[in-house]
Amino acid sequence: MLNWWLPENVSTYGQEIDWLFHLIYYITGGVFLLVTVALLSFLVIYRDRPGRRARYTHGNTPLEIVWTVVPALILVVLTFLSVPAWSRIKMTMPQTDFVVQVTGKQFNWQVTYPGPDGRFGTADDKTFLDEMHVPVGKPIRVNLRSQDVIHSFFVPQFRFKQDAVPGREIPQWFEVTKPGQYEVPCAELCGFGHSGMRAWVYAHTAEDYTRWAAENLRAGAAPAAPEAKKEPEKPVAKTGGRAKK
Amino acid sequence: MSATSATAHAHTAHAAHHEVGFVRTYIFSTDHKMIARQFLFLGLFMMIIGGLLALMVRWQLAWPETPVPGLGWVLTETGGILEPSQYNMAFTMHATIMIFFVIMPILAGAFGNFCIPLMIGARDMAFPFLNMLSFWVAALSGVLMLAGFFVPGGHAAAGWTSYAPLSSVPEYTGTNWGQNLWCISLFVLGVSSMMGAINYITTIINMRAPGMRLFRMPLVVWSLFITAILLLLALPVLTSGVAMLLFDRTLGTNWFKPSGGGEPLLWQHLFWYFGHPEVYILILPAMGIASEILPVFARKPIFGYHAMAFSMIAIAFLSWVVYGHHMFVSGMNPALGMSFMVTTMIIAVPSAIKTFNWLGTLWGGRIQFTVPMLNALAFVWMFVIGGLSGIFMASTPVDIYIQDTYFIVAHIHYVVFGGSIFGAFAAIYYWFPKMFGRLMNTALGHLHFWPTFVFFNLTFFPMHIIGVGGQMRRIYNPLQYEFLQHQQHWNVLITISAIGLGIAQIPFVINFFWSLFAGPKAPLNPWNSNTLEWTAPSPPPHLNWGPTVPTVYRGPYEYTSPESREDFLPQSQPPLVRAGTSRH
């Protein structure tokens, strides 16, 4: 089946979004075809020809009712079909013990793990620049923050997007279904470095993740830097409590 | 540009205007038709600037970090290569100029001023002096906006939406006076729009000719009436918003700065509370124009006049309660997102009603493919695409993915270019004979329309595709992302088409100026239309009609009426025989 240019989906709720996308695609595509065929055939059939007079009519109330009620019904159904996906994705938080804090700043994503004590804001927190490691098959809770302007954490293949707003912490979640390495662009204009503000999510199998965590999240481990970074030597500020400028 | 043509006009028409001097006739004129022409020239001039900025943006996206042809002498340091901050400035100013200084001046400013008094049978606007002020304040605002290009630090670069705190703290963009001028200019423009709106509303309520009942008004007047109400209520919200933004930037207030206890989302609420009604301010006059032109060239009454008027009223009401659909993933409470999804779905219904009524108007007509008609038909067809793509984004889960991608950019342009700009072209071709007293050239009109239509679609349709592929809006270089590289060929195609779209406007410019000075003299009613403006001389003199204004006997769309042997029946033509006596 054609995927209509969508990138491959690798998250649990991504399928629901893609399903709705395709449904709307077929509905609107059908409506567009209908309107186009009607329009073009009217233009051909009713083109100006000698001897023809136009039909004198001011309208038709039953028709008017039909083309008000039918689109309204379609849109109501579409609304009802959209509600469950929205509330599952944005309004509920699945039970999970996996929490990371993601802080946007001009022009990087800081990814902070709570460390062995399981709490943020303590000395054993571990912060990585522009990389996030998660296991597949487990809901991941992301607490999104920003230090300066609004950024937007966008993972196209997870169908995940959420703005990070300074002064707030916004909890979100996703669950990855397939191990791999996924690009995380920033989707909200955040300054001259907006383009290229990008991180990677590494989704590991459960065993691989355990191994990675043992090596990198232990109390003594220095933040690993497997990929080339923009500014690896730059000190990474810890943010505790309300994000400050 | 407006100055030179005004001078040229002065020579030909000087003799006739001895009562009022040159300055009062062509510059500080209180005549609604002259003000309309001034707004038209302002809009067309700004369209050139806005268009060139768009081509700069497109060049960078197709061939990133290569010199933009012709820009070498401006950007001497880089030899014509746009830097990221300049790129941000280019798209910010492209959108700002197109929305506030092209579409609003042409549709609401020029055609609002031209059509309202002439089509309701008034001799001028209710407040002619205020009307003049409204243009000159808008012109001042335009000068302030253009001045921003010349200040150190460059012009505003935070997007036309200027989200705080990026826009409210100078250090975040490095822009200082550019963004300040952006705020000041829009503040001034808000004042201008207020003056215009008050004038339009008062004129329509109070100054209709005898017999011009509300439901005998042409639909374009209805659309401008509703637009004026939206302007009156929406613009002050933006005006206050930009003032607050300016205070944050210069006086140390903290409306939008969290570090001082402010709230960044407040800006978005204010902006979109204005912004959504604004998009209808941009499209409603074009809807009115299409509703005016389709019946004329289908030689048939508009289908469902009342449905057309009431659907516009419904759009106006609903446009206040959908603005949150721009903020689904902004961090606003997701429960609110749910209610805004419901209202957004509802606002698509009146748009559907209008589309079907336009089709109904064509059904059974005698369709004449004149240049204004072609543009009006393109409006209808392209607006359908823009309206349908809106439904994708109205569905909140789908919007999570496509928000802030090129899909949105495609949607915007199908509604504002496919809709408003084709509407503006339709209006220019249709009313030009009345406005300037001369006919435009039909062959050049076709040479303008067809390439514009084709290149428009080649430019903007593929944006849906790269948007679905995930390409973000407002990025400097798509090649910085691995997941976007495979679709770069679309960006190249889009840019080439955009250049074609730009070139396609040359016949229009030639046609416009050539016809202005050398076109054949226009007759009173070249299209055999029914509405009142066609009973005034071309161009209409000061005060529009001779000693008496026309009296209105019927609705505006009595084409092919059995009451008349001709296929049209002007609103002002008295009934020949009384219904009772016609029997024998």
Ligand code: HEM
């Ligand atoms: C059928 C009716 C319409 C629906 C359902 C609709 C829906 C939407 C939605 C949901 C968005 C937000 C998308 C996002 O940012 O994620 C949007 C954006 C936009 N719409 Fe529409 N729309 C409709 C008609 C129009 C019309 C008539 C216009 C203008 C003439 C318009 C102009 C815009 C613009 C300019 C934006 C982008 C604003 C920005 O972010 O810069 N829309 N539309």
Ligand SMILES: [Cu+2]
């Ligand atoms: Cu960004």
Ligand SMILES: [Cu+2]
């Ligand atoms: Cu909107």
